[in-house]
Amino acid sequence: MRRFKTPGALGKTLTNRAALYYNGGPFLIKLMKGDTMETSETSEAKDASISNIRAFNEQDVIIKGWLHNKRSSGNIHFLMVRDGSGTIQCIVEKKKVPENVFKAYDELTQESSLVITGKVRKEPRSPIGYEISVSDIETVHISQPFPITPKEHGTAFLMDNRHLWLRSSKQRAILKIRHTIVMAIYDYFNSRNFVLINTPILTANAVEGTTSLFEVDFFGEKAYLSQSGQLYVEAACMAFKNVYTFGPTFRAEKSKTRKHLNEFWMVEPEMAFGTLKDVFTHEEGLIMHLVAEVLNKNQEDLAVLERNTDILKKIKPPFPRITYSDAIVTLQKKGSPVKWGDDLGADEETLLTQDYDTPIFVHRYPKAMTSFYMVPDPEDDKLTMNVDLLGPEGYGEIIGGGSERISSLELLEQRIEEHKLPRHVFEWYLDLRRYGSVPHCGFGMGLERAVAWLSGASHVRETIPFPRMYYRLTP
Numbered sequence: 001m002r003r004f005k006t007p008g009a010l011g012k013t014l015t016n017r018a019a020l021y022y023n024g025g026p027f028l029i030k031l032m033k034g035d036t037m038e039t040s041e042t043s044e045a046k047d048a049s050i051s052n053i054r055a056f057n058e059q060d061v062i063i064k065g066w067l068h069n070k071r072s073s074g075n076i077h078f079l080m081v082r083d084g085s086g087t088i089q090c091i092v093e094k095k096k097v098p099e100n101v102f103k104a105y106d107e108l109t110q111e112s113s114l115v116i117t118g119k120v121r122k123e124p125r126s127p128i129g130y131e132i133s134v135s136d137i138e139t140v141h142i143s144q145p146f147p148i149t150p151k152e153h154g155t156a157f158l159m160d161n162r163h164l165w166l167r168s169s170k171q172r173a174i175l176k177i178r179h180t181i182v183m184a185i186y187d188y189f190n191s192r193n194f195v196l197i198n199t200p201i202l203t204a205n206a207v208e209g210t211t212s213l214f215e216v217d218f219f220g221e222k223a224y225l226s227q228s229g230q231l232y233v234e235a236a237c238m239a240f241k242n243v244y245t246f247g248p249t250f251r252a253e254k255s256k257t258r259k260h261l262n263e264f265w266m267v268e269p270e271m272a273f274g275t276l277k278d279v280f281t282h283e284e285g286l287i288m289h290l291v292a293e294v295l296n297k298n299q300e301d302l303a304v305l306e307r308n309t310d311i312l313k314k315i316k317p318p319f320p321r322i323t324y325s326d327a328i329v330t331l332q333k334k335g336s337p338v339k340w341g342d343d344l345g346a347d348e349e350t351l352l353t354q355d356y357d358t359p360i361f362v363h364r365y366p367k368a369m370t371s372f373y374m375v376p377d378p379e380d381d382k383l384t385m386n387v388d389l390l391g392p393e394g395y396g397e398i399i400g401g402g403s404e405r406i407s408s409l410e411l412l413e414q415r416i417e418e419h420k421l422p423r424h425v426f427e428w429y430l431d432l433r434r435y436g437s438v439p440h441c442g443f444g445m446g447l448e449r450a451v452a453w454l455s456g457a458s459h460v461r462e463t464i465p466f467p468r469m470y471y472r473l474t475p
């Protein structure tokens with residue numbers, strides 16, 4: 001059955017006449033029995049999204065969304081409408097719309113949901129260059145008074161209302177940058193032939209120390225929420241050579257810093273036959289790809305966040321490579337009380353990175369403070385073949401765990417013992433050193449740390465839709 005857009009004869013199916021000639025603009029259309037004349041002039045409007053509104057200039061469109069705010073000059077109402085892709089000003093002129101449409105304005109509250117029909121017009125004063133001259137308003141739901149108003153709110157209140165806070169322009173901008181980064185991560189590894197391996201969340205073993213494990217009862221057996229998928233991608237890289245996992249990971253730390261979450265996302269590549277050199281290459285390559293993608297795809301979001309993009313544009317490889325031992329000397333020269341063998345805390349990270357525009361690599365940490373699976377430095381047994389990547393502007397460690405992994409069965413057995421790890425749950429992991437063991441390497445990038453840095457967010461809690469933090473399980 002053919003359908004025709006005709007003014008007037010709405011929804012009528014031609015049944016009682018064999019044919020009818022209709023003057024459809026420049027064409028004479030012959031309607032046959034069974035054809036439907038289904039639309040009037042107003043319903044010719046097309047569904048449009050605000051982000052793509054320029055494609056509909058001077059056309060009638062339908063926008064489905066929520067009322068961000070409204071104001072009126074008496075004979076003209078101004079509605080700011082958000083549809084998820086953007087926000088547009090909609091003008092309702094008394095002399096152009098039926099009375100009931102003009103009056104619909106009165107009952108609309110912030111966040112009421114509505115369907116707007118109107119003509120798209122160029123408007124040089126609009127931030128997006130267009131506005132809508134409204135012909136119809138269909139109210140879907142009148143919102144109760146919205147708890148988040150344009151006035152300032154405290155963080156605890158906003159976090160309690162995270163499910164509603166997501167609608168705010170800054171939160172949307174940050175999460176759109178997160179979206180770009182997630183897609184860019186898949187893109188980076190996929191285009192280099194890394195195979196995606198989804199690793200389990202319920203595990204029997206620790207990866208990064210036993211103090212930050214969330215315990216779960218697994219049918220009477222002790223299980224833990226995964227701290228890292230690393231051990232599993234180590235197994236998978238022996239099957240596919242280059243692999244990565246990307247998913248949620250968990251740390252039961254009771255920390256209340258701006259960099260810590262109890263549930264965060266991590267991307268962890270693992271490369272069979274790889275060395276520390278490959279770790280440097282891919283950490284740098286991945287970061288450069290993320291910076292380029294965000295600068296390319298999130299201009300509007302970065303502007304909403306007032307992120308200084310000049311800082312991001314200055315990021316160029318190669319990133320400086322500093323040994324841990326040199327970093328300690330530099331920090332001491334800058335007046336830090338840090339000693340060789342100490343961990344680099346937030347203060348040290350900030351002090352160390354402040355002279356650089358780009359992230360920096362700190363490599364070869366003391367063995368005593370690194371993970372059990374890391375290869376000792378062949379040139380100095382006190383050190384390990386590992387590297388962390390520290391972001392600029394005080395964002396601290398963005399990539400960690402970067403290292404060559406121990407491939408010798410005896411050494412790994414010894415390290416498991418030294419770290420007092422329960423040997424029996426690592427038997428399968430030790431198998432990887434029994435059957436065609438090869439040198440291999442990998443690293444882990446915390447997604448929220450990367451999003452916080454690139455978007456300029458002051459706290460990782462704003463970089464994940466629903467953060468899980470010490471004392472925060474809802475919403």
Ligand code: 4AD
Nearest residue numbers: 228230260261264268398399400401443444446449
């Ligand atoms: O340095 P981490 O603990 O390294 C690992 O888990 C390795 N097994 C990864 C590997 O080599 N496959 O964590 C890696 C990164 C950190 O650099 C940081 O970006 C992020 O994960 N991260 C956290 N992000 C938010 N909240 C936390 N509590 C985090 N802990 C680590």
Ligand code: MG
Nearest residue numbers: 397399400401
């Ligand atoms: Mg680390």
